[in-house]
Amino acid sequence: MTLYRAEILTGLTEQHLFCRQDGFKLHKEVAGPFSALCAAANADGIDIKIVSSFRSYQRQADIWQAKLSGKRAVLDMHGNTVNITTLSGKARLDAVLLYSALPGASRHHWGTELDIYDAGAVENGYQPRLAPQEYASDGPFYALQQWLTEHADAFGFFLPYQHYQGGVAAEPWHLSYQPLAQQYLAAFSPSILKHCLIQHPIAEQTLVLEHLDEIFNQYVSNICTSAA
Numbered sequence: 001m002t003l004y005r006a007e008i009l010t011g012l013t014e015q016h017l018f019c020r021q022d023g024f025k026l027h028k029e030v031a032g033p034f035s036a037l038c039a040a041a042n043a044d045g046i047d048i049k050i051v052s053s054f055r056s057y058q059r060q061a062d063i064w065q066a067k068l069s070g071k072r073a074v075l076d077m078h079g080n081t082v083n084i085t086t087l088s089g090k091a092r093l094d095a096v097l098l099y100s101a102l103p104g105a106s107r108h109h110w111g112t113e114l115d116i117y118d119a120g121a122v123e124n125g126y127q128p129r130l131a132p133q134e135y136a137s138d139g140p141f142y143a144l145q146q147w148l149t150e151h152a153d154a155f156g157f158f159l160p161y162q163h164y165q166g167g168v169a170a171e172p173w174h175l176s177y178q179p180l181a182q183q184y185l186a187a188f189s190p191s192i193l194k195h196c197l198i199q200h201p202i203a204e205q206t207l208v209l210e211h212l213d214e215i216f217n218q219y220v221s222n223i224c225t226s227a228a
Contacts, residue, residue: 011109030111034157046118048118056109060100067096076098079131079132093211099168112181113177115173115174116144121141128141148172158225160224185223
C-alpha cells in the first residue's frame with residue numbers, strides 16, 4: 001500500500017480526480033461510465049444531476065464537527081431531529097454515522113461515489129434534500145430509483161446502501177462505481193484509517209479510536225452488494 005494510495009482512500013489527495021463542466025469531481029476512470037449512464041437514463045426520460053461527488057477529508061471533518069457540535073442537524077431514519085447533546089459513548093457516534101461517514105472513511109473520498117437526483121421530475125430550482133421520502137413510491141425520484149435498480153449495473157454502478165443493514169441508513173440516492181470501489185474497499189483497513197486519524201485528529205477523537213474496529217465493520221465494510 002503506497003502513501004499515495006492511502007491518501008486516495010482517506011480523502012487526502014485529489015490527484016486521481018477529473019473535474020466535470022458542472023464543477024463536480026469524479027475519479028478519472030468514473031467520468032466516462034457515469035456520462036454513459038446519464039445518457040441512457042436521459043433516453044428514458046430521466047435527467048440525472050449530481051448533488052455530491054468527491055468530498056475531501058477536510059470537508060468530511062467539517063460535516064462531522066458540525067453535527068457533533070449541534071450546528072448541523074442529525075436525523076434518525078424517520079427524518080426526526082436527534083438531540084446529539086443528550087447522547088454519550090458510541091451511541092453519540094452512531095447517531096451521526098447513520099448518515100454521515102467518519103472522516104477518512106467516506107466512500108466519497110475515492111471519487112467513485114455520487115449522490116444523484118432526477119432534475120426532470122421537479123421544478124427548476126428544487127433543492128434535493130436527499131431524504132428517503134423523495135425516492136419512495138410517492139416521491140418525485142421514484143422513477144430514478146427504479147431505473148437505477150434495473151440498469152445501473154450495466155454501466156458498472158451499484159447502490160451500496162440500497163437497504164439498511166444495521167450500519168448506514170438506506171440511501172437510494174447513493175451511486176457507486178463498482179469496478180474501482182470494490183478495489184478500494186478491499187485495500188482499505190482499520191489500520192490505514194487509524195493512521196490517518198492520528199495524523200489529522202477530529203471531534204471525539206478518543207472515542208472514535210476506542211471503537212474504530214467496530215465502526216469500520218459496521219459502517220465501512222457493511223454494504224449491499226447486489227441490486228436485490
